[in-house]
Amino acid sequence: MPSTKEIKGRMKSVSDTQKITNAMYMIASTKMRRAKAELDKTRPYFDALRTEIERVFQVDRKVQSRYFISEKSPVKEFRTYGCLVITADKGLAGAYNQNVLKEAQRLYEEYPHDKFYVVGEYGRRYFERRNIPMEHTFLYTAQNPTIRRAREISSVILEAYESGVIDDLFIIYTDLKNSVSEQVKTERLLPFPRAFFIKEKEEIQEKEFEFVPSIETVLNNCVRNFIPGYIYGALVDSFCSEQNARMEAMSAASDNAQKILDHLSLQYNHARQAAITREITEVSAGAKAQRKKKQAKADAKRGETVEHR
Secondary structure, three states: OOOOHHHHHHHHHHHHHHHHHHHHHHHHHHHHHHHHHHHHHHHHHHHHHHHHHHHHHHHHHOOOOEEOOOOOOOOOOOHHHHHHEOOOOOOOOOHHHHHHHHHHHHHHOHHHHHHEEEEOOOHHHHHHHOOOEEEEOOOOOOOOOOOHHHHHHHHHHHHHHHHOOOOEEEEEEEEEEOOEEEEEEEEEEEEOOOOHOOOOOOOOOOOOOOOOHHHHHHHHHHHHHHHHHHHHHHHHHHHHHHHHHHHHHHHHHHHHHHHHHHHHHHHHHHHHHHHHHHHHHHHHHHHHHHHHHHHHHHHHHHHHHHHOO
16 A cells, blocks of 8 residues: 555645646636627628528529539539638547547548648648648637638638639538537538528519629629638637537546545545554554563562572
């Protein structure tokens, strides 16, 4: 059994680790609330853009745009797929990164010529270690997403799409359904399915609108401004999912640390009790030995007196 000094040293180490995990839990909780608040500030603008796109389709459901899937579009024998992968910058977040990268790996095996656009240091290192080529990496941190960064990402992928470098673009991110449920999503970003903006039961408006310079130009401009909002929402959802996963991981780590402390405390008490019992036994044995020694001396002295007489 280890000594009480060794047990106390380990208890201090576990206690210090528990303080760190508790602090990381609180930091992750604060970051998640802040990100949600920032998203709520910008969401109305992009919700209004989506409403305007829906109104365009209410006027003319057959309007043509390069940003939407069309039956009239020529079918290419070979299509180049782009994929925007959103990961975190570090681990300690449970299976958050692994789930996203597992989905990205699946797409890469299915479409070996995918062009990956990666957000997050964890994802960059994953692709580099496996020698998977990346079309573009966004070197700024995935922490604290902003609308400015979403616009930068949007400009890169829109340029690739409009220039024909990629024919289809998908986005892989983690959606935070609620505080206990996360889901990795793979969604088509470009070209958009028309059903994304068209409601089946909605009737076409008879009221005429004037579109300047044309309905196609208005639709394209709305879409180009809507895509940054879509990406920003995915960045925030991923960031909140990461913080939620980290909160769960740190909570589990703190609970495990408490179990270890309880076990060590019990072990310490046993060791301390054993040490006390041993000391009492040693003191008792010493006292008994001293009494025997004194008795032996007294007996010896008494014998000498009798002989002298």
